Amino acid sequence: MRSPGSFIVTLLAALVGAASSQNITNATWLDTGDTLQLSADPTFHFSLLELLGMGVYRGSDAADVLGAADAILPSDFTSFNSTFAELAARKQVQAFAAKNKVNARDTFFQAASYWRQADFFLHGNWSDPLIDLYWENQTACFNAANAALPVPGVRVTIPTSSNFSAIGIFYAPDHTTSAKPTLLVGNGYDGSQEDNYHQVCVAALERGWNCMTYEGPGQPTVRREQNIGFIADWEKVVTPVVDYLTTRTDVDMNRLALSGISMGGYLAARAAAAFEPRIKALVVNPGIVSVQAGYFTGFPDELLALFDSGNQTAFDAVINALLLNSSTPSGTRWGIEQGLWSFHTESPFEFFTLTGAMNLTGLYDKITIPTWTANSTRDTSFPNQSVMFATQLQNITNVALVTYDGPEGYHCQVGASTSTNRDVFEWLEDVFE
Ligand SMILES: *[C@@H]1O[C@H](CO)[C@@H](O)[C@H](O)[C@H]1NC(C)=O
Numbered sequence: 001m002r003s004p005g006s007f008i009v010t011l012l013a014a015l016v017g018a019a020s021s022q023n024i025t026n027a028t029w030l031d032t033g034d035t036l037q038l039s040a041d042p043t044f045h046f047s048l049l050e051l052l053g054m055g056v057y058r059g060s061d062a063a064d065v066l067g068a069a070d071a072i073l074p075s076d077f078t079s080f081n082s083t084f085a086e087l088a089a090r091k092q093v094q095a096f097a098a099k100n101k102v103n104a105r106d107t108f109f110q111a112a113s114y115w116r117q118a119d120f121f122l123h124g125n126w127s128d129p130l131i132d133l134y135w136e137n138q139t140a141c142f143n144a145a146n147a148a149l150p151v152p153g154v155r156v157t158i159p160t161s162s163n164f165s166a167i168g169i170f171y172a173p174d175h176t177t178s179a180k181p182t183l184l185v186g187n188g189y190d191g192s193q194e195d196n197y198h199q200v201c202v203a204a205l206e207r208g209w210n211c212m213t214y215e216g217p218g219q220p221t222v223r224r225e226q227n228i229g230f231i232a233d234w235e236k237v238v239t240p241v242v243d244y245l246t247t248r249t250d251v252d253m254n255r256l257a258l259s260g261i262s263m264g265g266y267l268a269a270r271a272a273a274a275f276e277p278r279i280k281a282l283v284v285n286p287g288i289v290s291v292q293a294g295y296f297t298g299f300p301d302e303l304l305a306l307f308d309s310g311n312q313t314a315f316d317a318v319i320n321a322l323l324l325n326s327s328t329p330s331g332t333r334w335g336i337e338q339g340l341w342s343f344h345t346e347s348p349f350e351f352f353t354l355t356g357a358m359n360l361t362g363l364y365d366k367i368t369i370p371t372w373t374a375n376s377t378r379d380t381s382f383p384n385q386s387v388m389f390a391t392q393l394q395n396i397t398n399v400a401l402v403t404y405d406g407p408e409g410y411h412c413q414v415g416a417s418t419s420t421n422r423d424v425f426e427w428l429e430d431v432f433e
């Protein structure tokens, strides 16, 4: 009888033969094609694709997302929050009714994701009580799911030397106390650490890594509970979090990597570059040279000139008129509303000014650790910035720049997390070999 191993070798040989004879690797749709559009509104499409992609790591169910996609009206933020609140409420009832722990866990994770979606487009009105109420439900659902994991994550509040505490969740792959490689993951402008669990941490844990997520000023918990907006000097967040990691015997400090997702690509690079020598590898998705340049992408020249003129009153009047205009695309409206909320300012001029300090000018040579970044062709938030970032890294030899094209080419490769995790962990495991 043949062993299963020889069966796999034979199967692989057949597959390799088939691939080379048909040459399936040159299919152009893989290099340039888009995905099916989940909404006529490109901003809603992006959010829905991201949520659909979380399904592979238990963050959603496909029919839920496609059903919501069918119900949501383009450019109607109320239809977006209402659809997801209704879906989340139903899931939450089903989760509470589940007697089996695994059933409850899976369903609570989905409910938590849908409450986060319900919140996502609501930040234009800071007085809207739903900003906190939805989040309370997402947190309760996520905590209930987490408690049913084989090794539940531990929520920690980490005091800093500034006027805020960092908020984190530490996940271990098992109950052993041996020192393990650890991935510290931080989000950016709008994502949450609960999103990061599904996008990155499940994959890290499956590979035997610890995974810790954290949030600082401007991010979901710190913005809501401590009322503090984004800061540019992100080492004020990362250094206390790394201090926390040193207190844990199950963390191998020689194998500590920092990952920054979305605008977190700037935050992580800044912290690791200039100020945190205990980080041994950096993963930025994408690499960011200037947050302000990213957010000004597509702005008309006259508006940029008005900003440069320094006339705050005039600039704010133009942006506020855009927010009141129903023809303004969802991406512009959401981007500015989220910026005002997360940077904690009512002035668009002040928001854009604050993003100006979020650049890496003068810091590139200080980045001395192996660095991985993603060149995503469809990234409209920070177009080509990973390439510009990687080009600037002259003081290290290990710079990985992976191109994501076609359906995988969205900002942060939404919908393609398994591809990203494959590439990142292949690279990280080589770095820490
Ligand atoms: C198959 O694709 C490879 C890589 O793109 C190329 O080098 C090779 O010439 C192709 N073979 C055929 C038969 O088209």
Ligand SMILES: *[C@@H]1O[C@H](CO)[C@@H](O)[C@H](O)[C@H]1NC(C)=O
Pocket (backbone or CB within 6 Å): 023, 024, 026, 027, 028
């Ligand atoms: C791939 O290239 C081969 C050789 O040029 C061509 O015959 C084939 O049609 C191509 N396949 C696709 C899917 O484009």
Ligand SMILES: *[C@@H]1O[C@H](CO)[C@@H](O)[C@H](O)[C@H]1NC(C)=O
Pocket (backbone or CB within 6 Å): 078, 081, 082, 083, 085, 086, 122, 128, 130
């Ligand atoms: C959606 O948000 C609007 C604005 O806050 C609110 O009036 C509405 O009740 C929300 N929908 C649901 C189902 O929570």
Ligand SMILES: *[C@@H]1O[C@H](CO)[C@@H](O)[C@H](O)[C@H]1NC(C)=O
Pocket (backbone or CB within 6 Å): 125, 126, 127, 128, 129
């Ligand atoms: C903001 O939300 C509050 C509380 O729900 C509501 O009273 C107010 O009318 C809303 N403002 C706008 C501009 O929609």
Ligand SMILES: *[C@@H]1O[C@H](CO)[C@@H](O)[C@H](O)[C@H]1NC(C)=O
Pocket (backbone or CB within 6 Å): 085, 089, 092, 130, 133, 134, 137
């Ligand atoms: C949060 O969940 C509770 C049930 O636990 C529900 O009664 C409440 O309406 C939900 N909150 C919102 C804002 O939908």
Ligand SMILES: *[C@@H]1O[C@H](CO)[C@@H](O)[C@H](O)[C@H]1NC(C)=O
Pocket (backbone or CB within 6 Å): 163, 226, 227, 228
């Ligand atoms: C926190 O400190 C920063 C700068 O040190 C200051 O700008 C901000 O107003 C403070 N925020 C609060 C809520 O105390």
Ligand SMILES: *[C@@H]1O[C@H](CO)[C@@H](O)[C@H](O)[C@H]1NC(C)=O
Pocket (backbone or CB within 6 Å): 311, 313, 314
């Ligand atoms: C700023 O713009 C406003 C309105 O466009 C104008 O009235 C004002 O004079 C400008 N201020 C300066 C200092 O140029």
Ligand SMILES: *[C@@H]1O[C@H](CO)[C@@H](O)[C@H](O)[C@H]1NC(C)=O
Pocket (backbone or CB within 6 Å): 321, 325, 326, 327, 328
């Ligand atoms: C709203 O925006 C559209 C498209 O840019 C523009 O044509 C229209 O004049 C604007 N309406 C107002 C009231 O500013």
Ligand SMILES: *[C@@H]1O[C@H](CO)[C@@H](O)[C@H](O)[C@H]1NC(C)=O
Pocket (backbone or CB within 6 Å): 232, 290, 356, 357, 358, 359, 360, 361
């Ligand atoms: C970069 O940020 C610094 C503050 O951190 C600021 O002084 C400088 O003007 C910014 N440079 C650019 C090119 O935006």
Ligand SMILES: *[C@@H]1O[C@H](CO)[C@@H](O)[C@H](O)[C@H]1NC(C)=O
Pocket (backbone or CB within 6 Å): 365, 366, 367, 368, 395
């Ligand atoms: C390059 O990195 C080394 C450490 O690897 C550091 O000592 C040196 O100062 C860096 N160069 C510059 C120009 O910052």
Ligand SMILES: *[C@@H]1O[C@H](CO)[C@@H](O)[C@H](O)[C@H]1NC(C)=O
Pocket (backbone or CB within 6 Å): 375, 376, 377, 387, 401, 403, 405
């Ligand atoms: C980045 O991706 C684009 C689009 O696929 C490609 O043209 C470019 O060569 C890539 N840049 C690098 C440096 O890999």
Ligand SMILES: *[C@@H]1O[C@H](CO)[C@@H](O)[C@H](O)[C@H]1NC(C)=O
Pocket (backbone or CB within 6 Å): 384, 387, 388, 391
């Ligand atoms: C992307 O950035 C690189 C490095 O700065 C530059 O050489 C290239 O021209 C840029 N490509 C585009 C399409 O802007």
